[in-house]
Amino acid sequence: MGLTNYWNEQHQKYEKTNWITKPSLFIQSVFSYFPPSACVLELAAGQGADTKFMIKNGCNVVAVDISQYALDIAKSRIGEQNIHKVEFIALDIAEKLPFEDEKFDVVYSHLGLHYFSDKKTIEILKEIKRVLKVQGSLIMLVNTNQDIELGKMKMKKIEDNYYETETGLKKKYFSTDEIKILVEPFFEVVLLDNQGETYKDRAVGNANLIRLIGRKK
Numbered sequence: 001m002g003l004t005n006y007w008n009e010q011h012q013k014y015e016k017t018n019w020i021t022k023p024s025l026f027i028q029s030v031f032s033y034f035p036p037s038a039c040v041l042e043l044a045a046g047q048g049a050d051t052k053f054m055i056k057n058g059c060n061v062v063a064v065d066i067s068q069y070a071l072d073i074a075k076s077r078i079g080e081q082n083i084h085k086v087e088f089i090a091l092d093i094a095e096k097l098p099f100e101d102e103k104f105d106v107v108y109s110h111l112g113l114h115y116f117s118d119k120k121t122i123e124i125l126k127e128i129k130r131v132l133k134v135q136g137s138l139i140m141l142v143n144t145n146q147d148i149e150l151g152k153m154k155m156k157k158i159e160d161n162y163y164e165t166e167t168g169l170k171k172k173y174f175s176t177d178e179i180k181i182l183v184e185p186f187f188e189v190v191l192l193d194n195q196g197e198t199y200k201d202r203a204v205g206n207a208n209l210i211r212l213i214g215r216k217k
């Protein structure tokens, strides 16, 4: 199954969950780092819970995802009143981003930047830097190598902390040290820890996702 079909199917499952419409714990914990009325590029926006939160709080957002299915749901949840503050674009973030240099104040991603090899992650980080304004910020939450699924799931190792699951999905599990090495050539680290959590994590008392805020160098 291709990547787009995989994610379209995942989104049909997510649609039925009770967390999918709630703004993430992460966006709520980092929104104070956004400048007022920020122009935001959201990578892997999914069904748009955080898109909606950012718009409601004064941002203009370009929300991208590989799944048009997810973006259609996101669009339907925004509401007529705010629809002019958001643009939805279906694209693969592994490709060059179709935006001019220095367009955005913030590039934001909630669980969308841990699907790539280190080489590809570096290319994506370079692209993110290119589309950010001077002093712009990258704000992201990604998988951690402390993840409990790492020990439990059958996965094929591709490179350090990068695996292919039985469904064919490739996933990276970062350590804070690894993220620092990848990000530091492009961004000055403002916040980096492994205390991020989703609603599912909070329900079981887990808080070990990697939170990163970097300012463009």
Ligand SMILES: C[S@@+](CC[C@H](N)C(=O)[O-])C[C@H]1O[C@@H](n2cnc3c(N)ncnc32)[C@H](O)[C@@H]1O
Residues within 6 Å of the ligand: 007, 024, 043, 044, 045, 046, 047, 048, 049, 064, 065, 066, 067, 070, 091, 092, 093, 094, 109, 110, 111, 112, 115
């Ligand atoms: C774990 S979900 C997170 C979605 C959303 N940010 C949220 O937190 O609800 C990962 C998202 O990444 C998207 N995605 C995966 N690979 C992608 C790629 N190469 N380009 C663009 N989007 C991708 C999926 O469609 C999915 O919406």
